[in-house]
Amino acid sequence: MTTKQQLQVIATDKAPAAIGPYSQAIKLGGLLFTSGQIPLDAAGQLVEGGIEEQTHQVFRNLEAVLAAAGAGFQDVVKATVFMKDMNQFVTVNGIYSSYFGEHKPARSAVEVARLPKDVLVEIEVIASTNVE
Secondary structure: OOOOOOEEEEOOOOOOOOOOOOOOEEEEOOEEEEOOEOOEOOOOOEOOOOHHHHHHHHHHHHHHHHHHOOOOHHHEEEEEEEEOOHHHHHHHHHHHHHHHOOOOOEEEEEEOOOOHHHOOEEEEEEEEOOOO
């Protein structure tokens, strides 16, 4: 008989609370799936500024959610980046690189027509929580 793995909800007050019917992240076995993070601070306020400030806030949120699950950027196996304007890719990519360093997870980057709260960037990741 096979036992079904339990879904574990991951939540932290160091990142903005979910503003809808979803979780900050879900852990299933050794994998962690984050919801897309947008540039809201932990209190739920949109950060001021352009693409640089917004991208840094998204990474601070991802870092907090990953940490709540016992993971970090070095454990990310896949990232998906949603941008309002692909012309800002070079800027976003530079900031992205500063958080991942030499670690290079698989990635998709797409331009979208609109993001929640009309932000400029949203990023979601999948991480392994079994990495030693």
